[in-house]
Amino acid sequence: xxxxxxxxxxxxxxxxxxxxxxxxxxxxxxxxxxxxxxxxxxxxxxxxxxxxxxxxxxxxxxxxxxxxxxxxxxxxxxxxxxxxxxxxxxxxxxxxxxxxxxxxxxxxxxxxxxxxxxxxxxxxxxxxxxxxxxxxxxxxx
Numbered sequence: 001x002x003x004x005x006x007x008x009x010x011x012x013x014x015x016x017x018x019x020x021x022x023x024x025x026x027x028x029x030x031x032x033x034x035x036x037x038x039x040x041x042x043x044x045x046x047x048x049x050x051x052x053x054x055x056x057x058x059x060x061x062x063x064x065x066x067x068x069x070x071x072x073x074x075x076x077x078x079x080x081x082x083x084x085x086x087x088x089x090x091x092x093x094x095x096x097x098x099x100x101x102x103x104x105x106x107x108x109x110x111x112x113x114x115x116x117x118x119x120x121x122x123x124x125x126x127x128x129x130x131x132x133x134x135x136x137x138x139x140x141x
Contacts, residue, residue: 013054016047110136 023033023044034041106114112132116125 013051017051019044020048020051108132108136 019037019039023030026033028036030041030044033039034044103118104116106116106129108114114128114132
């Protein structure tokens with residue numbers, strides 16, 4: 001927040017104006033809103049007072065005065081009725097089959113390398129590994 005006579009930060013002021021409007025539209029108390037959005041209550045109240053002061057000085061009236069009664073919005077479980085600020089945000093996700101492109105390689109101490117594809121079942125792998133290991137333990141002829 002800025003004090004009188006110091007330079008204003010338009011980005012901060014826009015953020016707090018938007019935040020104050022979202023809080024009004026949410027129907028939440030200041031405490032609930034600040035907790036949900038990780039905001040300090042004191043910063044919220046300070047900026048609300050500062051913006052109201054700025055609006056009075058410039059002749060604007062964009063926010064309700066502290067003495068005006070607040071109308072709480074009905075709380076509803078439906079996401080359709082929730083204000084846009086409280087709706088969950090989703091991003092598109094693409095799932096790829098990485099296992100199909102990268103087989104597992106098993107390097108044995110003898111230098112033998114087994115490459116096991118993604119379509120190999122557990123039973124077959126156990127049988128092959130058992131045979132290879134038994135063969136390694138057998139005395140050389």
